[in-house]
Amino acid sequence: ETGVTQTPRHLVMGMTNKKSLKCEQHLGHNAMYWYKQSAKKPLELMFVYNFKEQTENNSVPSRFSPECPNSSHLFLHLHTLQPEDSALYLCASSQVDRVSNYGYTFGSGTRLTVV
Amino acid sequence: AQSVSQHNHHVILSEAASLELGCNYSYGGTVNLFWYVQYPGQHLQLLLKYFSGDPLVKGIKGFEAEFIKSKFSFNLRKPSVQWSDTAEYFCAVNTGTASKLTFGTGTRLQVTL
Numbered sequence: 233e234t235g236v237t238q239t240p241r242h243l244v245m246g247m248t249n250k251k252s253l254k255c256e257q258h259l260g261h262n263a264m265y266w267y268k269q270s271a272k273k274p275l276e277l278m279f280v281y282n283f284k285e286q287t288e289n290n291s292v293p294s295r296f297s298p299e300c301p302n303s304s305h306l307f308l309h310l311h312t313l314q315p316e317d318s319a320l321y322l323c324a325s326s327q328v329d330r331v332s333n334y335g336y337t338f339g340s341g342t343r344l345t346v347v
Numbered sequence: 348a349q350s351v352s353q354h355n356h357h358v359i360l361s362e363a364a365s366l367e368l369g370c371n372y373s374y375g376g377t378v379n380l381f382w383y384v385q386y387p388g389q390h391l392q393l394l395l396k397y398f399s400g401d402p403l404v405k406g407i408k409g410f411e412a413e414f415i416k417s418k419f420s421f422n423l424r425k426p427s428v429q430w431s432d433t434a435e436y437f438c439a440v441n442t443g444t445a446s447k448l449t450f451g452t453g454t455r456l457q458v459t460l
Contacts, residue, residue, distance in 0.1 A: 234392070274451070280447050288446070322390075322391070326448075331377070333448060335381055335393055336383075337393075340389075
């Protein structure tokens with residue numbers, strides 16, 4: 233266990249479905265992130281939350297909707313996805329201050345397949 | 348915007364060979380630097396990090412990296428690789444905007460017996 237727990241580990245959904253990915257961190261960190269990892273592509277930052285506030289949306293389509301109810305939980309709500317959205321979705325947390333990010337702790341990811 | 352380059356996309360080595368993976372970044376200010384490893388089917392985990400002080404950083408599993416400010420580089424090294432080092436390695440940089448890391452595209456290392 234990394235201290236960052238993602239559920240579910242695997243998800244298969246149709247293009248008309250609505251589902252949510254969950255991330256929980258037990259490390260007391262103050263920042264959380266969603267990344268997309270696709271084969272043969274670099275890690276893509278999707279969203280950044282600092283102290284529950286969204287500080288970055290990296291031009292992510294509106295069919296992905298993040299939610300951060302508190303500093304320990306992060307959700308990614310999915311609706312009307314496309315097959316090209318199939319990927320490994322990674323959650324990470326970190327401790328940040330004004331000048332430094334002390335490094336990410338990643339979850340194990342959710343392997344999403346859109347059919 | 349800052350960027351991170353990992354020029355080696357796929358490296359194949361025999362066991363006991365020495366390893367050096369390149370990482371270069373583009374940012375002129377203060378940086379925090381990281382190497383992460385992703386073993387097959389596993390999560391990304393931290394190998395080592397540099398914040399300040401001694402530019403030669405030692406990490407887990409015998410890995411080390413050297414920060415060379417003049418070359419904007421943070422290359423990862425290991426004197427003698429093992430088959431179990433087969434994995435993908437990612438360099439990451441935290442620059443300016445403290446809240447996120449910028450990752451390189453990754454280097455896939457394959458160690459043969």
